[in-house]
Amino acid sequence: MSAPQEKHQDQTATALAALTACIVQTLGESxxxxxxxxxxxLDxxxxxxRENHLFEVPALETLQLVRDLLKK
Known part of the structure; x- marks a missing residue:
């Protein structure tokens, strides 16, 4: 995979994690x-x-980022 494509995927994963965290926080208000x-x-x-190797590492990192954003 090329570096620009990897960067694009990283940005997509970060945006997905941020949007997920915002949705969860908004639902939490009501x-x-x-x-x-x-x-x-999520945990x-x-x-x-992770134990069953169902996702690749980047997908697990995205799940972890959602968790980290919500814990802050």
């Missing part, structure tokens, strides 16, 4: 139990797919 439930499901999914 339903405070939503963000913690989402984070629990469960992350460990399940």
């Amino acid at each position: 339903n405070p139990s939503f963000p913690p439930a989402f984070l629990k499901n 469960d999914l992350y460990y399940r797919v």
